[in-house]
Amino acid sequence: MKIVAVLYPGGPSAAQTPELLGCAENALGLREWLENAGHELVALTDTGDGLDSHLPTADALIATPFWPAYITRERIRQAPNLKLLLTAGVGSDHFDLAAAAERNITVAEITGSNVVSVAEHAVMQILTLVRNYIPAYQEVLNGGWDIGKVAARSHDLENKRVGIVGFGRIGQRIAARLKPFDVQTRYFDYRRLPLSDEILLAARYQALQPLIAESDIVSINIPLTPATQGMFNRQLLNNMKKRRLPSKHRPRQHSRHPRPNGSPRIRPPSRLRRRRLVSPARAPRPPLAANAQPRNDPPRIGNHPRSPTPLRRRNPPMPNRLPNRNPPRPRLHHSRRRPHHQPQLQPSLPTTPQHAGAHIHTPRAHV
Amino acid sequence: MKIVAVLYPGGPSAAQTPELLGCAENALGLREWLENAGHELVALTDTGDGLDSHLPTADALIATPFWPAYITRERIRQAPNLKLLLTAGVGSDHFDLAAAAERNITVAEITGSNVVSVAEHAVMQILTLVRNYIPAYQEVLNGGWDIGKVAARSHDLENKRVGIVGFGRIGQRIAARLKPFDVQTRYFDYRRLPLSDEILLAARYQALQPLIAESDIVSINIPLTPATQGMFNRQLLNNMKKRRLPSKHRPRQHSRHPRPNGSPRIRPPSRLRRRRLVSPARAPRPPLAANAQPRNDPPRIGNHPRSPTPLRRRNPPMPNRLPNRNPPRPRLHHSRRRPHHQPQLQPSLPTTPQHAGAHIHTPRAHV
Numbered sequence: 001m002k003i004v005a006v007l008y009p010g011g012p013s014a015a016q017t018p019e020l021l022g023c024a025e026n027a028l029g030l031r032e033w034l035e036n037a038g039h040e041l042v043a044l045t046d047t048g049d050g051l052d053s054h055l056p057t058a059d060a061l062i063a064t065p066f067w068p069a070y071i072t073r074e075r076i077r078q079a080p081n082l083k084l085l086l087t088a089g090v091g092s093d094h095f096d097l098a099a100a101a102e103r104n105i106t107v108a109e110i111t112g113s114n115v116v117s118v119a120e121h122a123v124m125q126i127l128t129l130v131r132n133y134i135p136a137y138q139e140v141l142n143g144g145w146d147i148g149k150v151a152a153r154s155h156d157l158e159n160k161r162v163g164i165v166g167f168g169r170i171g172q173r174i175a176a177r178l179k180p181f182d183v184q185t186r187y188f189d190y191r192r193l194p195l196s197d198e199i200l201l202a203a204r205y206q207a208l209q210p211l212i213a214e215s216d217i218v219s220i221n222i223p224l225t226p227a228t229q230g231m232f233n234r235q236l237l238n239n240m241k242k243r244r245l246p247s248k249h250r251p252r253q254h255s256r257h258p259r260p261n262g263s264p265r266i267r268p269p270s271r272l273r274r275r276r277l278v279s280p281a282r283a284p285r286p287p288l289a290a291n292a293q294p295r296n297d298p299p300r301i302g303n304h305p306r307s308p309t310p311l312r313r314r315n316p317p318m319p320n321r322l323p324n325r326n327p328p329r330p331r332l333h334h335s336r337r338r339p340h341h342q343p344q345l346q347p348s349l350p351t352t353p354q355h356a357g358a359h360i361h362t363p364r365a366h367v
Numbered sequence: 368m369k370i371v372a373v374l375y376p377g378g379p380s381a382a383q384t385p386e387l388l389g390c391a392e393n394a395l396g397l398r399e400w401l402e403n404a405g406h407e408l409v410a411l412t413d414t415g416d417g418l419d420s421h422l423p424t425a426d427a428l429i430a431t432p433f434w435p436a437y438i439t440r441e442r443i444r445q446a447p448n449l450k451l452l453l454t455a456g457v458g459s460d461h462f463d464l465a466a467a468a469e470r471n472i473t474v475a476e477i478t479g480s481n482v483v484s485v486a487e488h489a490v491m492q493i494l495t496l497v498r499n500y501i502p503a504y505q506e507v508l509n510g511g512w513d514i515g516k517v518a519a520r521s522h523d524l525e526n527k528r529v530g531i532v533g534f535g536r537i538g539q540r541i542a543a544r545l546k547p548f549d550v551q552t553r554y555f556d557y558r559r560l561p562l563s564d565e566i567l568l569a570a571r572y573q574a575l576q577p578l579i580a581e582s583d584i585v586s587i588n589i590p591l592t593p594a595t596q597g598m599f600n601r602q603l604l605n606n607m608k609k610r611r612l613p614s615k616h617r618p619r620q621h622s623r624h625p626r627p628n629g630s631p632r633i634r635p636p637s638r639l640r641r642r643r644l645v646s647p648a649r650a651p652r653p654p655l656a657a658n659a660q661p662r663n664d665p666p667r668i669g670n671h672p673r674s675p676t677p678l679r680r681r682n683p684p685m686p687n688r689l690p691n692r693n694p695p696r697p698r699l700h701h702s703r704r705r706p707h708h709q710p711q712l713q714p715s716l717p718t719t720p721q722h723a724g725a726h727i728h729t730p731r732a733h734v
Contacts, residue, residue: 010515017519067514116525120548124494131491137501147434148377152384158483180543181487 002040004058008067009045060084065091073099090114119173122219130157158182163215166222175201186211212239369407371425375434376412427451432458440466457481486540489586497524525549530582533589542568553578579606
């Protein structure tokens, strides 16, 4: 069997860091095992012609979403032996699922393999943004010590309201990690968690629009599908909280101190600046998924041809419900759906399901 | 009464952000209240001559450790009316405590006012360092996409061993925030917490040397005193863990897969690079406390003249016990000591004791 893996170039790090399995040089750590079993493994970095030359003989194809090889209908046509399209990670929107389904090609990814990494990354980014870390770091690197400039945009995360849109494996892990920061967590998803899980994660359900309007921080953890693409449009972003942050920096009224007789009552300054952490969108931009496309790559085509939503819709209606995570889609013959009532995370269990094995999975963005 | 506050210059942010109370322009939000009560408040940024000109008439003096006005014995001599030296925050090592005690001047700070901020900052820095965030951010800003270079130094925090040296208000809050990241937390302090607190914080006690040798991450949260200055010397840093990190990037042996008959057993690569996250110290450097001194400022003098430890000792003995948090020190007449057996943090209570009021406090570094 010939397995073709399109992976990122590790460069000098590949040899220095053998743990760096995802690069083409280290070939996911599979070379010895596959070749000992009599298979052929081709690991390459070229997502263009280099890949095309192997298509006619490839039995299985492995790719990743952060060094994407877009497997279009045309490329699937050029690969008559193809039986498996495998994402080394999570996210299969670089595969044309409809074309794969028509040919009865298995599409698989390693569901859950990166949920801890993404949750840690999200908490890190929340902290760095709220605390204004990188501008402060740059200030010091540049030899400055302008405390006012840095502190004016620096806040504690404590007591802030965090809205998590999409409360699956990643969203729940973010909530679990934020809980001891004493934040007020709200979440929105197409289904509500059992109360016991909400209590464990200290997260309350809230509809999308009030969540957006009332949160100091919004974390988006939903799959990229035609139905969710452009969901966070100008209208929704403009609806974000504009009031100043509730903060320990708020001037106190010293009401506990006795006032001298006849002295005027002290009021907080009236010219409190209204601001938001995230600036509203100014002009329509191509969606992030398009930005991730490498140059000179064939254009990505729609994954959900039966979906009524066009891929680029200028002014999509503001959603007040998340689309179902399992929208109508081309049927994958090997698909094993998870029943809806089964919680995706048992918060009382250790959260280490990494590399738990490959699961046939619905298309998901690399979030 | 004349109160002189030496605070950082807020610049344009002072007017735009009235919540920025700590700058000289906003004078800690105290001006209206103090002046209505008939007091005089002078807020200035000049830690040199500008301050000196007010010393002869000052009754109280407010300063901060991050824009430090060093109140030396000579300056105390020039202030015959001085009754109070107040830190707007935590950390009083910019005051000559011995000289203040001889004059019966109260030294006070707002104990606990910044513990949440510091704990959040420490967790943020742990995440950014372990995940290699700033180099990755710079890589993308520079238009690069060298995944290998960035990923080779990027790790998940999960399953790492975190050693917290100094387990007071800040250290315990760091442990509480790290707990859901599924780390293995060890702590070292001069006293051990009750078992119930250890269980709540998922932290185990460990002596300093094994903690340093076995931790992937070390967070130092101890006050700066002559006894702790230079404690993390070359010898201790060289003792830090050199083994590669336990990581999900470790190559798997695929032992669960059946081996074809006669095929060699697959072993992990033998040339695994030994490395550490923190480079060992190369040459003695002045302590951080000296680096924080502004230029052209009078030299800081020892705060603990009765302490036998000289301020700069080239090769201090490696400590295996933290010095008691309350070392022999000049007696402050107004000092209210916290009894030793009282836990500093009740983990089951809400952790929001910010601005709970001024406490007379032992000298502590701004950690």
